[in-house]
Amino acid sequence: MARTSTTHDPFNAVAEPKRRRILETLANDELTVTEIVDSLDWPQPMVSKHLGVLKKVGLVEERRAGRQRIYRVNAERLKPIFDWVTPFEHYWRESFNRLDDVLEELQKKEK
Amino acid sequence: MARTSTTHDPFNAVAEPKRRRILETLANDELTVTEIVDSLDWPQPMVSKHLGVLKKVGLVEERRAGRQRIYRVNAERLKPIFDWVTPFEHYWRESFNRLDDVLEELQKKEK
DNA sequence: ACAATATATGCCGATATTGGCATATAATCA
DNA sequence: TGATTATATGCCAATATCGGCATATATTGT
Numbered sequence: 001m002a003r004t005s006t007t008h009d010p011f012n013a014v015a016e017p018k019r020r021r022i023l024e025t026l027a028n029d030e031l032t033v034t035e036i037v038d039s040l041d042w043p044q045p046m047v048s049k050h051l052g053v054l055k056k057v058g059l060v061e062e063r064r065a066g067r068q069r070i071y072r073v074n075a076e077r078l079k080p081i082f083d084w085v086t087p088f089e090h091y092w093r094e095s096f097n098r099l100d101d102v103l104e105e106l107q108k109k110e111k
Numbered sequence: 112m113a114r115t116s117t118t119h120d121p122f123n124a125v126a127e128p129k130r131r132r133i134l135e136t137l138a139n140d141e142l143t144v145t146e147i148v149d150s151l152d153w154p155q156p157m158v159s160k161h162l163g164v165l166k167k168v169g170l171v172e173e174r175r176a177g178r179q180r181i182y183r184v185n186a187e188r189l190k191p192i193f194d195w196v197t198p199f200e201h202y203w204r205e206s207f208n209r210l211d212d213v214l215e216e217l218q219k220k221e222k
Numbered sequence: 223a224c225a226a227t228a229t230a231t232g233c234c235g236a237t238a239t240t241g242g243c244a245t246a247t248a249a250t251c252a
Numbered sequence: 253t254g255a256t257t258a259t260a261t262g263c264c265a266a267t268a269t270c271g272g273c274a275t276a277t278a279t280t281g282t
Binding site for chain 2: 227228229230231
């Protein structure tokens with residue numbers, strides 16, 4: 001057998017750097033395919049294909065306006081990733097705090 | 112050309128559900144390969160291979176003890192994922208808050 | 223030295239993925 | 253209707269991935 005899961009869930013969709021880049025580009029405004037192409041300077045079919053994956057996963061939504069398609073990010077679909085990674089946050093946050101404590105202590109001693 | 116990036120960065124490593132599962136298993140304790148195998152009930156080579164990927168990416172670290180290898184999670188390597196996804200958090204959180212506001216308002220009116 | 227335990231590796235087959243190019247489809251305009 | 257613009261699709265080649273099985277390596281114990 002081969003790979004179990006494919007590009008059909010948010011984790012996989014976002015594993016591809018170019019798709020992350022597209023989502024970043026869409027974070028503020030909704031944009032036309034051509035606007036994304038111009039902004040990123042990638043071949044149009046490449047952008048369309050990645051948008052297709054993102055749409056299938058639900059990370060972007062598409063609105064039609066004449067012959068244009070306007071894409072916007074659907075950030076709620078990123079929540080599973082946020083929810084998965086957040087429980088690990090305390091690991092680096094704690095060590096950060098510990099470092100802060102050490103630094104604080106050093107400053108006190110200097111005085 | 113083919114796929115650009117492989118299983119050499121945290122995003123890709125974590126895109127595979129089985130690897131997420133391993134990281135969850137290691138979240139609390141450091142564990143032996145055999146302990147992971149027993150806990151997940153997966154074939155041992157499968158576990159070792161996924162651990163290999165996680166180790167290459169730096170998401171786990173390995174300590175030797177006799178003929179055993181004890182793995183522990185290195186959660187700081189998850190920080191890039193956290194940092195990437197966090198800026199999108201306000202999207203779903205805002206709508207949540209808006210809902211809260213509405214509910215709060217409704218309760219006030221009831222009084 | 224030999225057996226047993228713990229773990230990693232190598233090879234294979236099946237398949238998914240990505241980029242590139244050409245082309246199809248759809249919508250607007252002259 | 254025919255041309256032009258906007259976007260999606262199809263096909264191909266190259267390659268990476270995953271699981272499964274057998275096997276190698278390393279360490280310990282007898």
